[in-house]
Amino acid sequence: MKLFDLRGGVHPEGNKDLSAERHIRTLPLPKKLYVPLQQHIGAPATPVVKVGDKVLKGQLIATAQGAVSAPIHAPTSGTITALGDHVAPHPSGLPVPTITLESDGEDKWMPIETVDKPFSLRPEEVAARVAAAGIVGLGGATFPSALKLNLSRNSGVQTLIMNGGECEPYLTCDDRIMRERAAGIVEGIRLIAHAVAAKEILVGIEDNKPEAIAAMQTAAGNSEVKIVVMPSMYPMGSEKQIIQVLTGMEIPAGGRPADIGVLVHNVATAFAVQQAVRYGKPLISRIVTLSGGAIRTACNVEALVGTPVQELIDFADGYAQPAARLVLGGPMMGQQFTNTNVPVVKGTSGVLALMASEIGHAEASPCIRCSTCVRACPVGLLPLEMAAHIRTADLAGAVALGLKDCIACGSCSYVCPAHIPLVHFFNYAKGDLAAQERSKLKQEATKKLADARNERLARIERERAEAAAKRKAAREAKERAAKEAAAKAEVV
Amino acid sequence: MNPIAHSPHAHAPVSIGKVMATVLLALTPATLFSFWLYGWPAVNLWAVSLIAAILGEAFVVRMQGRKVRPVLMDGSGILTAWLLALSLPPYAPWWIAVLGSLFAVIIGKQVFGGLGQNVFNPAMAARVMLLISFPLEMTTWVAPSQAPGLLESLRITFFSQPIDGMASASLLGHVKTEFTRGIGLDQALTGYYAPLDMLWGSRAGSLGETAAVLLLLGGLFLIARRIITWHAPVAMLLGVAVPALLFNTIDANHYAGPMVHLLSGGLMLGAFFIITDPVTSPNTAMGQFIFGLGCGLLTWIIRTWGGYPEGVAFAVLLMNAATPIIDQYVKPRIYGRDRKGAALAVKKES
Numbered sequence: 001m002k003l004f005d006l007r008g009g010v011h012p013e014g015n016k017d018l019s020a021e022r023h024i025r026t027l028p029l030p031k032k033l034y035v036p037l038q039q040h041i042g043a044p045a046t047p048v049v050k051v052g053d054k055v056l057k058g059q060l061i062a063t064a065q066g067a068v069s070a071p072i073h074a075p076t077s078g079t080i081t082a083l084g085d086h087v088a089p090h091p092s093g094l095p096v097p098t099i100t101l102e103s104d105g106e107d108k109w110m111p112i113e114t115v116d117k118p119f120s121l122r123p124e125e126v127a128a129r130v131a132a133a134g135i136v137g138l139g140g141a142t143f144p145s146a147l148k149l150n151l152s153r154n155s156g157v158q159t160l161i162m163n164g165g166e167c168e169p170y171l172t173c174d175d176r177i178m179r180e181r182a183a184g185i186v187e188g189i190r191l192i193a194h195a196v197a198a199k200e201i202l203v204g205i206e207d208n209k210p211e212a213i214a215a216m217q218t219a220a221g222n223s224e225v226k227i228v229v230m231p232s233m234y235p236m237g238s239e240k241q242i243i244q245v246l247t248g249m250e251i252p253a254g255g256r257p258a259d260i261g262v263l264v265h266n267v268a269t270a271f272a273v274q275q276a277v278r279y280g281k282p283l284i285s286r287i288v289t290l291s292g293g294a295i296r297t298a299c300n301v302e303a304l305v306g307t308p309v310q311e312l313i314d315f316a317d318g319y320a321q322p323a324a325r326l327v328l329g330g331p332m333m334g335q336q337f338t339n340t341n342v343p344v345v346k347g348t349s350g351v352l353a354l355m356a357s358e359i360g361h362a363e364a365s366p367c368i369r370c371s372t373c374v375r376a377c378p379v380g381l382l383p384l385e386m387a388a389h390i391r392t393a394d395l396a397g398a399v400a401l402g403l404k405d406c407i408a409c410g411s412c413s414y415v416c417p418a419h420i421p422l423v424h425f426f427n428y429a430k431g432d433l434a435a436q437e438r439s440k441l442k443q444e445a446t447k448k449l450a451d452a453r454n455e456r457l458a459r460i461e462r463e464r465a466e467a468a469a470k471r472k473a474a475r476e477a478k479e480r481a482a483k484e485a486a487a488k489a490e491v492v
Numbered sequence: 493m494n495p496i497a498h499s500p501h502a503h504a505p506v507s508i509g510k511v512m513a514t515v516l517l518a519l520t521p522a523t524l525f526s527f528w529l530y531g532w533p534a535v536n537l538w539a540v541s542l543i544a545a546i547l548g549e550a551f552v553v554r555m556q557g558r559k560v561r562p563v564l565m566d567g568s569g570i571l572t573a574w575l576l577a578l579s580l581p582p583y584a585p586w587w588i589a590v591l592g593s594l595f596a597v598i599i600g601k602q603v604f605g606g607l608g609q610n611v612f613n614p615a616m617a618a619r620v621m622l623l624i625s626f627p628l629e630m631t632t633w634v635a636p637s638q639a640p641g642l643l644e645s646l647r648i649t650f651f652s653q654p655i656d657g658m659a660s661a662s663l664l665g666h667v668k669t670e671f672t673r674g675i676g677l678d679q680a681l682t683g684y685y686a687p688l689d690m691l692w693g694s695r696a697g698s699l700g701e702t703a704a705v706l707l708l709l710g711g712l713f714l715i716a717r718r719i720i721t722w723h724a725p726v727a728m729l730l731g732v733a734v735p736a737l738l739f740n741t742i743d744a745n746h747y748a749g750p751m752v753h754l755l756s757g758g759l760m761l762g763a764f765f766i767i768t769d770p771v772t773s774p775n776t777a778m779g780q781f782i783f784g785l786g787c788g789l790l791t792w793i794i795r796t797w798g799g800y801p802e803g804v805a806f807a808v809l810l811m812n813a814a815t816p817i818i819d820q821y822v823k824p825r826i827y828g829r830d831r832k833g834a835a836l837a838v839k840k841e842s
Contacts, residue, residue, distance in 0.1 A: 007824070012502055091496045169502060240827060253828035253835035260838070331502040338496075352501070360503030365566060366608040368508060371775035375721075380824035384775060402826045402833075410500035417506040424498035 001202075001228050004248035006241055008378040009233040010411045012169050012332065014208060015358075019291045019298040020172045024180055026302045027315055033075050033101045033306030034086045034343040035061070040136040041143045042068030047099055053080045056110035058282050061099055064131070070144045070346075071134045073282040074101060075304035077108040089309075089328055089342040091335050098343075101306065112280035118187075119194055123153055126195040126277055133276030134346075135283045139163055139174075139237070139266030140329060142347040145273065148265070151258055152196040158261040160198035161246055162189050162270060164205035164212065165230065165237025168330025171350045173287040176300045177268050178205070178212035182219035188270030189225055191277050196263055201225045202246050203267070208232040234332060235409040239264045241378055253405060288344060290316040294323035294353035303344045309351050310340035323353035331358075332410045362419040373412035373422060379405050383412035387425045395436070398429050406430075508607075512567030514719050518710035519574060519765065525703045530582035530634070532645030534699050538577040540586050540649070544593035545573030552602045568607050569597045575615040575765060578700025579758060579805070580622075583634050586649050588626060592618040612812045613772045616805045623805070633662050633697060662697045664756050664801040667748065701758040711764025720768040723777050724784035728763040729754060731788015739796070753792065762787065762804040772812045779815075779822040786811045 038044035045062035055061060055074040062072040081102045085095030115121065121129075131146030166174040178185060193201050203220070205213050207229050217227045228246060235241055240251055242264060249260045257264055268287065275281040284305055291298040296317035303312060309328075313319070327334040328342070329349055344351075373383035381402045389397035403426060412422040527534050549569040550560045563569070573593045580588060600614030601607065623630045640648060700707070714720045732753045739747035753759065758766075767773060767787050774783050787807045794803025825831050 007827075010504070012504070244827070250828045250836055252838055253826070255828070255835065255838060325497060325501055327499075327501050332500045334499055334501060336497050336499075336501065354501055359497075359501050360505065361497070362503075362507060365508050365562065366606060368511075368568070368608045368770050369773075369775055370511065370770035372506075374775050374824065375777075377824075379827040381826060382775065382823065385819075402829075405826050405828065408499075414500050414502060415504045415506065417508050417511050419503065419507070421498055423500070427498065 001226070003228070003230060003245050006233065006236070006245050006378060007380055008376050008411060009235065009241075010376050010414050011232075012234055012414060014232070015170050015291070016172050016175070016208065018170065019289050019300055020175055020209075022172075022176070022299040024176050024287055024300045024302050027304070027307060027312065029076060029103055029105060029107055030304065030307045030311050031103055032081075032308075033078075033103065033304060034308065034341075035072055035075065035099045035101060035306040036086070036088065036343065036345060037062050037072065037097045037099065039072065039142060039305070039345040039347065040070040041141065042066065042070070044097065045069060045072045047083055049080045049083075049099065051080055051083055054078070054104075055080060055101070056108055058112060058284060059110045060282075061101075064134075064144075068144060068147060070136050071132065071282075072099070072305075073134055073284050075284040075306050076101070076103045077106050078103040087339045087342050089335075089337065089345050089348065091337065093337065093339050093342070114279050115277060118191055118277045121194075121277070123149075123195045123197065126191055126273075127153070129277045129280075130195070130273055133272070133280075133282040135269065135272045135276055136346050137266055138268040138272060138286060138346065138349070140333070140347055140349055141239075142345075145265065145269055148263065149192065149195045151256070152263040155258040156261065157196045157198055157258055157263045159200045159202065159247060159263070160189070160193050160196065161242060161257075161262060161264045162201065162203040162225075162267050163237055163239070163242050163264055164203055164209070164216070164267040165242055166209070167206060167232070167234045167237040168332055168334075168349070169234075170291045170352055171289045171330045172291075173289045173300055173349050174267055175209045175212050176289075177271055177287050178209070179215045181271055182212075182215040184274045185267050185271045186216070186219040186223065186225055187278070188272070188274030189265075189267075190223065191273055192263075192265055192270060193224070198263065203227045204230045204236075204242050204246050206230050206232040206236055234411065235378055235407070238378070238407055238409055240407060283346060286344070286346060286348065288312060288348055289350040290352075291350065292323065292327075292352035293355040293358050294319050294321050296320040303348075305344060305346055307344045308341050309337075309344060312344065312351055313340060313353070319353060321355065324356040325354045325359055327352040327354060332414065333408065364420045365418045367418055367420060370417060372415045372417060376411040376415045378409060378411060379407060381406060383422045383426075386429075387420060387422050390425045390429045395429055395433055398426075399433070403429055403433070508566045508568070511719055512571050514717055515571055515714065515765070516567065516574065518713045518719075519578070519700070520710075522700050522703045522706040522710055522761075523574070523578065525706050526578070526582070526699045529702065530699065531640055532642045533640065533648045534582040536586070536645055536649040537580055537582065537584060537589050537699065538574070540589040541573040541577035541580075541593045542570055544590040545569045545576075545597045548594040549597040549602065552598050553606075556602075563606065566607060569601075572596050572601065572614045575761075576618050578761060579615065579619045579698050581630060581633050582699045583632065583648050584629050588622060588629050592622050595621050608771050610771060611815075612809050613766060613769050616766060616808045616812075619805045620809060623800070631665065633665070662757065662801065663752070664795060668801040698758060698761075701761045704755045704760045707760035707764060711760070711768075714764065714768070720764070721777060721780065723780040724767050724773060724787075725763040727781045727784030728767055728788040728791070729759070731785045731790075732759060732792045733788075735789065735792050747796065753795065757795075757802040758804040759791065762791070762808060766804070766808055767811070772815060774815050774818045774822065776819070776822050776824055779818045782818055782822065783811050783815065786814060 043066040046065045047062045049061045057077045059074045061074050064071045079102050082100035086098035087093050088096040127146045127149040135145040136142040201224055243262050252259055272283050285302050288303050289300050299316055326337050328337050367384055386398045386401045406426045408423050410423045553560050553563045576592050576596050596614040596618035600617045601610045604610040733750040736750040736753045740749040774780050790807035791803045794806055828836055
């Protein structure tokens with residue numbers, strides 16, 4: 001198949017061989033699980049259990065709230081011991097609302113409903129099951145999957161793209177799941193295609209995963225699922241980029257893939273969809289890659305959602321040497337964390353313990369305008385110019401240069417010889433911009449309320465005056481009538 | 493505890509120091525060759541340039557109350573002085589080198605705010621300053637025939653000993669002089685232009701501009717190492733060669749051919765090492781191509797019709813001034829947008 005050109009991109013050290021040959025192993029059942037209510041983009045889920053409740057594995061413990069949300073299920077059987085705050089899988093390490101579940105060690109499933117002929121389900125039913133299973137995008141964006149299915153079905157999607165790029169260094173969770181569970185993934189892909197009535201199915205896999213490609217080709221057989229080998233490059237696995245390389249089309253600025261008739265899902269999400277639709281199993285676990293130079297035994301594990309990261313690190317035989325930095329996700333876009341009590345969530349693709357030499361941190365020096373960042377940017381931005389504007393607090397200037405089109409992939413920061421933290425500048429500016437827009441909205445709302453109040457007061461005043469005038473007129477009329485009556489009486 | 497670090501948590505093994513070191517490495521063959529060609533006076537001049545730049549930069553950075561070490565360690569001052577030295581006549585007196593180096597790093601760079609802030613290429617600004625202020629010293633060339641000994645070289649560099657019987661003219665200078673005497677190219681070039689000598693550098697000229705082949709190899713090395721891209725250098729060579737070919741075809745007696753131009757003067761040094769200075773050149777591939785083309789055209793125009801026989805330095809400074817406007821108008825197309833920045837059309841279902 002003909003592939004299309006991408007602009008920019010970088011070739012970071014893959015370091016996937018650390019864990020790529022390790023079979024997925026199931027983590028021993030943890031004693032306590034910390035299940036955050038917000039594991040997806042959108043509104044946090046609302047708990048439907050109380051402290052002391054006994055739950056079975058797979059039972060609904062928090063329900064979706066609002067249009068963009070996803071429900072959460074008990075990862076194992078046991079007792080709810082707390083509905084409170086726990087450290088978040090976020091750089092801030094701030095506490096977030098979390099359900100604490102103490103395992104009873106039995107790991108007993110709730111009764112589940114299997115479907116023998118999943119393809120006889122109507123598309124809406126497939127989407128409904130995906131929604132009920134709490135499935136979110138497992139590639140890292142964690143957008144509720146059912147919502148994407150419904151939006152895509154309504155806008156008439158032609159092409160379903162399955163993302164097996166896994167372009168982040170170190171991560172091998174998608175590689176392993178494609179090697180070991182290809183048949184399930186392919187069925188999941190066909191179910192997604194069924195749910196959105198896609199006419200073309202392309203599975204893009206980077207050429208650095210030959211075993212995964214072979215396994216997926218075998219599983220796809222002669223079906224409509226087409227496996228496409230893509231060159232290894234970062235950020236090939238980014239939604240915009242994988243669409244571009246496979247179809248030559250670009251998502252219009254500010255738009256969605258559905259705008260050009262495309263839907264993109266991650267391969268691991270497809271497996272979760274198959275498990276949910278065929279076996280009725282909600283999303284309660286995921287594959288996590290444990291890697292980095294400071295980890296003793298890099299590996300891939302299937303971990304229950306809510307498992308403290310420390311248990312994963314222990315499972316990997318702890319640290320070979322003190323870690324200079326701990327990262328959730330991949331090194332290019334992952335987030336640093338410091339508290340190893342943070343739980344695995346639906347979007348946790350990797351846990352990395354990196355050595356200082358792997359991070360390559362250096363103090364920033366002046367920009368020499370070498371434009372390596374311009375060549376690396378997959379979007380076509382001028383990172384050096386944007387950073388210069390943000391440095392002087394000229395956010396409007398940065399927006400004019402395309403700040404809002406930045407996908408924060410980190411390619412520019414990665415290649416900068418001056419070690420300028422360019423993406424940090426951009427994310428800071430995006431945050432500041434959002435705050436400004438929020439405060440502008442607030443001001444507008446305040447102004448609207450004040451205007452309404454003034455108008456209301458004026459109206460009351462006006463009505464009062466009118467009423468007074470009416471009363472006065474009535475009184476005068478009465479007096480006149482009395483006078484006339486008196487005059488008449490005199491005359492008479 | 494370390495402050496929270498932002499992604500990416502990995503970095504390409506690059507630094508400003510490494511970039512500068514690679515450029516210096518690429519310059520080394522041509523520099524060593526010029527040492528061999530012109531002997532000790534060239535070594536003296538090179539050394540004096542570098543020392544003056546280092547001391548001068550350290551002094552002004554200290555006056556600004558900034559840390560001296562990181563500024564010196566980035567290697568940019570050394571590179572500037574090195575490039576300036578390569579653009580000087582090999583037997584120029586020491587104070588030319590000192591004055592040029594100090595001007596380059598202080599006026600050319602630090603006054604603008606240091607590395608990355610200057611508008612004009614510091615080495616070229618210094619060279620033009622020297623050429624305008626000291627035309628005699630800056631145009632006294634020697635033929636690379638008999639290299640003087642160490643002692644004699646010290647006298648040449650530091651006591652401005654006259655260089656009897658060795659003075660010569662560069663090819664471009666010679667041609668210009670002959671033109672003023674009403675002598676055409678056919679005669680002027682006889683016995684003066686030997687393409688092979690030009691290629692290998694056995695001719696009168698600046699310290700580092702004579703070894704065209706070695707400069708070309710250095711430039712290709714930088715392209716291979718992805719320190720520079722081909723756009724600016726190729727465009728500059730085209731900018732000189734195309735009009736040269738055109739006019740040479742029309743009137744061969746008045747306009748030198750492309751090979752004469754390509755192998756003359758500072759063109760190779762300029763194309764691969766001067767106009768590829770990232771600070772003073774545009775930051776898109778297309779912008780760099782336009783910039784290079786402008787540098788080439790202006791060089792050819794100055795060489796052909798200007799008052800000076802060589803025009804690279806002037807051309808570079810003029811195009812440096814045009815860099816901001818090139819950057820303003822030449823920008824990459826953003827993903828999902830058209831060239832004007834409007835969002836691409838949403839594809840409607842047919």
